[in-house]
Amino acid sequence: MSAPSEIVPAAPAPERVPRSFRRESRLFLWVALLLILFLNFLTLIFFRNAVAWGREEAERRTSEVLRRVALSAARPEVAEEAMERSAIEPDVAFIATYDENGRRLNSVGPGPPEAPRELPGPRPPAGRVVHEWRSDPPLLFSVFATGHRYYTIAVDPGAGAALTVYARRLSIFVPVASIVLVVLAGFYLRSLLKPYERLLEAAGAAPAASSAGDGREQGDERQRSEQIHR
16 A cells, blocks of 8 residues: 655745835825925024014114104204214115104105105104005105104115015915925825835735645645545
8 A cells, every 4th residue: 555645734824015115105205294394484484583683673773763863853953964964874765854744844865765745654653663664666664753743764675675575475485385295295105105005915915826726735635645545
């Protein structure tokens, strides 16, 4: 009687297909995106704060000039000299004095523009200064009020006017661009991982088919062994 054939041991079960690439890819992309957005918003905040600081410095300077001119108003010759001395600055368009009704009394400065005959804009209470940033032409127009007089100064803000416009536009553009970037990153990640997901599906189906084939072979071997023993 022939010796029974040896039963081939079953092949070890295939290990699970690693799926860490998909998780790590998502984690890396979203962390990098969050870092980029954080730096963009941080830069925008610093830029806006720098522009605001420049505006405050310009307003503080015009306030000091107007108060100095107003303090010298007790002596007309000194007041005239103080106005002329302040108007020497290259960025000063004019310095003017108005009565309590807003009619111009005196003005000094090279222009343009020239001091208007009637006081425009808001009129502050006594002892206060108001500032108005104009865009056409770019000017910082400041008004200081005393009991019976208004003192005004118009200063060319130079690059400060353009920086103010840029800060306003960037305050809208950066959030909108960030939203668009997040949406595009989501679509890109989805297209990037789609081939990898197909490979995972194929790799998961192959071991299942192999296991089924091994099971059938083992069943055939058992049947042959039983027939031989009989």
